[in-house]
């Protein structure tokens with residue numbers, strides 16, 4: 001199914017995308033639309049994986065960095081940001097914040113590698129292939145996140161695992177399975193589940209906070225949290241930053257998970273913003289970030 005704005009996509013490629021289309025050898029940009037550009041781009045990422053001998057998960061961005069992106073060195077050090085890409089004479093240096101988890105560092109490396117796609121690698125030092133003041137910052141950023149997700153969790157590999165799924169396993173089981181298999185953080189896996197619309201579900205990450213009256217929960221400000229997938233894609237649901245009513249069923253479910261510090265499963269009528277319906281709610285604590293990840297699905301799928 002085409003998104004409603006598909007017909008407009010052909011008309012509004014940003015300078016960053018026009019450069020990308022040229023770099024991918026797509027020729028006359030008038031004939032390139034965004035879905036076509038992304039197909040070619042992700043095809044290139046997959047060729048890079050197989051050309052570095054990577055045919056099964058987990059996938060590693062480092063061999064690609066060296067072989068295709070002229071990355072001279074990858075340094076893990078103290079930074080005041082997640083990571084950075086520094087052009088040097090013969091290519092690039094990638095710096096990654098050492099305070100990140102190992103899985104998060106893999107994602108940052110793949111993201112910074114994504115930025116190299118926007119550079120002209122034939123110049124010394126490499127230079128951006130387009131006038132970056134002419135294109136909104138988020139255009140290139142968005143592509144870098146998408147490149148990173150395709151590199152670490154290629155669509156074809158994820159779909160193969162999902163279609164061979166054992167129907168007795170729950171969405172949360174699969175989410176954890178993908179975390180292990182692809183060696184990615186739960187947060188990145190959730191975003192990928194949303195990208196690929198793998199299930200009919202809403203996945204929410206709640207920040208747990210302690211107060212004198214006990215714990216309370218807030219929808220975490222993180223990417224497009226809540227992550228709406230499949231049949232729930234267009235629903236109006238709870239918003240980022242919303243504090244959960246402490247008299248609600250949802251609060252009790254989250255409290256149960258938080259206090260027990262283990263996974264819980266409930267089937268309850270739950271209010272999520274303007275929606276209220278019976279959901280199967282599978283929740284698990286994300287200990288590193290003092291958060292709870294909850295999968296809301298209509299049925300055991």
Ligand SMILES: [Zn+2]
Pocket residue numbers: 111115141144
């Ligand atoms: Zn970036």
